[in-house]
Amino acid sequence: MRTARSRRRNRGHSTLHQLAAIIVGGLLALPAARVGAAEVAVDAGHTLAAHGATSARGGREFDFNLLLAKRLRDELERRRLAVRPINFDGQIASLAARPEQAAGVDFFISIHHDSVHADLLQEWDWQGSTQTYSDDYSGFALFVSHDSPDLATSLRCASAIGARLRRMGFAPARHHAKPPSGTPRAVADAANAVHYYDNLVVLYRTTLPAVLFEAGVIKNRDEELALLDADRQGRMADGIATGIAACLYVGQVGQASNSQPQDPQPTATAY
Numbered sequence: 001m002r003t004a005r006s007r008r009r010n011r012g013h014s015t016l017h018q019l020a021a022i023i024v025g026g027l028l029a030l031p032a033a034r035v036g037a038a039e040v041a042v043d044a045g046h047t048l049a050a051h052g053a054t055s056a057r058g059g060r061e062f063d064f065n066l067l068l069a070k071r072l073r074d075e076l077e078r079r080r081l082a083v084r085p086i087n088f089d090g091q092i093a094s095l096a097a098r099p100e101q102a103a104g105v106d107f108f109i110s111i112h113h114d115s116v117h118a119d120l121l122q123e124w125d126w127q128g129s130t131q132t133y134s135d136d137y138s139g140f141a142l143f144v145s146h147d148s149p150d151l152a153t154s155l156r157c158a159s160a161i162g163a164r165l166r167r168m169g170f171a172p173a174r175h176h177a178k179p180p181s182g183t184p185r186a187v188a189d190a191a192n193a194v195h196y197y198d199n200l201v202v203l204y205r206t207t208l209p210a211v212l213f214e215a216g217v218i219k220n221r222d223e224e225l226a227l228l229d230a231d232r233q234g235r236m237a238d239g240i241a242t243g244i245a246a247c248l249y250v251g252q253v254g255q256a257s258n259s260q261p262q263d264p265q266p267t268a269t270a271y
């Protein structure tokens with residue numbers, strides 16, 4: 001099992017070189033035309049009724065997730081990728097319904113914002129109410145599942161997103177591998193903050209490549225404000241969309257050169 005996994009990881013690394021060449025070579029205008037047929041499911045994590053984490057100033061994680069999910073939809077559509085919004089009304093019935101609604105697309109991304117373990121939080125007064133925060137942890141992170149039906153593509157896309165965001169100046173989280181409290185996550189790609197997280201329903205129940213994206217730590221008082229900045233949200237969405245487009249483009253090139261030179265379109269059933 002371990003050997004198979006390391007083989008898969010090595011394959012992922014070789015495609016990363018291709019990906020880096022595309023990003024560095026400034027060819028990112030090309031994927032818009034080439035991946036025109038691809039469809040991406042963008043999932044807004046949590047719901048109105050169960051909103052996820054609470055920010056340092058009492059904000060609801062779902063509201064943060066929805067804002068960034070909508071910006072990502074816009075950026076993907078600008079690249080002529082089709083988008084299937086999942087849970088934009090905040091009323092989805094179950095976790096399992098998310099991948100079910102995404103069936104048939106080429107890639108699934110679930111948008112979240114991070115908290116930290118309760119042991120690490122301190123109290124402060126924000127506009128007359130007691131809230132909790134930690135300013136010690138920050139940064140974006142990506143998660144994939146070993147149980148993904150297409151682990152290689154999931155890893156490749158996660159690394160592509162992380163690499164693009166870093167190149168744009170966004171800082172990756174460094175605390176998930178060895179948090180002082182909470183569950184350590186095995187590292188898949190340390191530089192780009194990609195980790196394994198095997199028990200997330202939205203990751204292991206999918207039938208397609210899937211990534212969970214944590215945009216940053218909303219318990220961090222400075223990062224919370226940064227995550228609410230509309231310009232920064234737009235830039236982050238731009239980086240994620242570029243990573244996805246580049247990743248799907250490389251996948252298409254691989255498929256076309258391997259077996260179906262007459263049909264370079266990606267087929268969802270292949271996933």
Ligand SMILES: [Zn+2]
Pocket residue numbers: 045046052053061112113
């Ligand atoms: Zn969340």
